Amino acid sequence: MFRSHPLDSEIQDRTMREAFGAHAGALVARDPRVAVVLADISTDLFTEAAAAHPDRVVNVGIREQLLVGAAGGLALAGLRPIAHTYAPFLVERAFEQVKLDFEHQGTSGVLVSVGASYDWAEGSYTHFSPRDVALFDTLPGWRVLVPGHADEVPALLDRAVDGPEGAYLRLSLRHNASAHAGADGDLRVLREGSRAAVIAVGPLLDNTLAATEGLDVTVAYTNTPRPLDTEGLRDLASRTGNTVVLVEPYLEGTSAAVASAALADRPHRLLSVGVGRAELRRYGTADDHEHLHGLDAEGIAARLKAFL
Template sequence: MRAAFSDALVALAQRDPKVLLLTGDHGYALFDPFIKACPDQYMNCGIAEQNMVGVAAGLAKAGFRPFVYGLSAFVPIRVLEQIKIDICYENLPVTLVGDGAGVVYAQLGTSHQSTEDIAALRAVPGINIYSPADRFELTSCMNRAYDEGLPAYLRMGKADLGDVHSGLADAGSADDLVSVGGNKARYLFLGTGSGVKLAERVAQITGGADVVSCPRLKPFPEASLHELAKGREGIVTFEEHAIDGGLGSIVAERLLGSYNGKFLRIGIQDRFSTQCGDYRFLMESHGLAPEAVAGRIAKAFNAGA
């Protein structure tokens, strides 16, 4: 996914010399192709993320199209005030890219993990939020953010869990909900980011579920959601983010009063990571192993059946 991000950014920068890449001393080899192709459009702002967002805002006011890259624990979390005032209040065409979202920086602890970024940004007016599931959705989201020319946040997990689509055309529009598998099964599994891959694996275990990806979280394609929810016995949301304020909250808020089936949110509970290990170990410690999740769904949906 990170390579696809680099490729998409290089393509945009070659097409538009106003496209700039700002990084807070991150990226390293990831941006070698960009630096080679567009050396005058690259700025390393150093480990000063709050200042970097201010610089991006100034450049946007001067007619440039900045892409601001950082770890999602820092962009957007460390720079939330600057995003709110410098970018969103001014409605500037700045795209923020948060890499390593969720708990993928497992060994680095809570300071480098980001499970609250969607929740924090949702309440800020005027910013669009994207959370692609694979390289094809990422390319679609990047192009959409550029075309719209509005404040945007692109959430990117560093762990490459594999594609969920066969190509860019299969990924559909970044503005809508995208079917990954199934057609009007009993249950609807909605995932975003790495949560789509988890939803796929759980669907293989449980059976009887359609899997749908949600690459755009704000504004959310509400009409498509209501259409997909019709006739479902149960709906489950999957995300590598806190269950409060993320995809689960978004879906619940929009279905309130119109959906009477069972509903379950799968994600990070209200706690920090308390153990150290690799990515798979940490996901398991948060109860997000596919087998554990399948067991929770079976228990929740069969209760009282």
């Protein structure tokens, strides 16, 4: 059975979280605007930065609403805050603070999560967050960055910190075998075909490539689903019979509205493949959840072949 996402370091020397910690610490050291707010998660990655800059590396404890509220206050004071913890606590639990302390106040910051949809499946449903990107779609202007490899993280974090808009960086233990894109947000074509344009987001690229082996389809990759490269999507669709498949590591259908709007001036077919909406009352491992949601290579291939 194809497995592209080991949860250890057999393929990848460092995790996305480790890449984030190292680069965020360096940003704090060289940019006096940058502040990091933590909630007892990943504090070991910021030991040196906190010792050198205690005024700009703050741990509020396990108080996620305060985490986002404090980051919003730092943004009002003219800093560029980076707030970090597990995805369900950063986005779902503290969404009111994201809405009010950033959006309503007219400020912006960088929110960096770990855990993704079901990385720590053994931790149970409290640590699952497949709805996070869908929630950000309810707010105007937020950039969403979903790296597929640790080597993509530094450039994406730079883009998030340097930009004026709010940014959500979604880190995961699931990853591709190698990095495939920088931070420009353009769709990168990795395989050419004529029957469909298959867009893989972040860590699902390797599974998508395996699923489409031998099929006459184009496969493209992005680690920047928001804003989605709609011009690139339109171009790929025009070359593949306006048939599009979106393979995303979060809630199925999250990007369907964006893709449909981009193709609204032409007849098109669209298939969304992602985390299912039904709650799986099984914990197991992340590999188990990937299989049960049909996001391993076999599951993606089955959906794609039926669609075509």
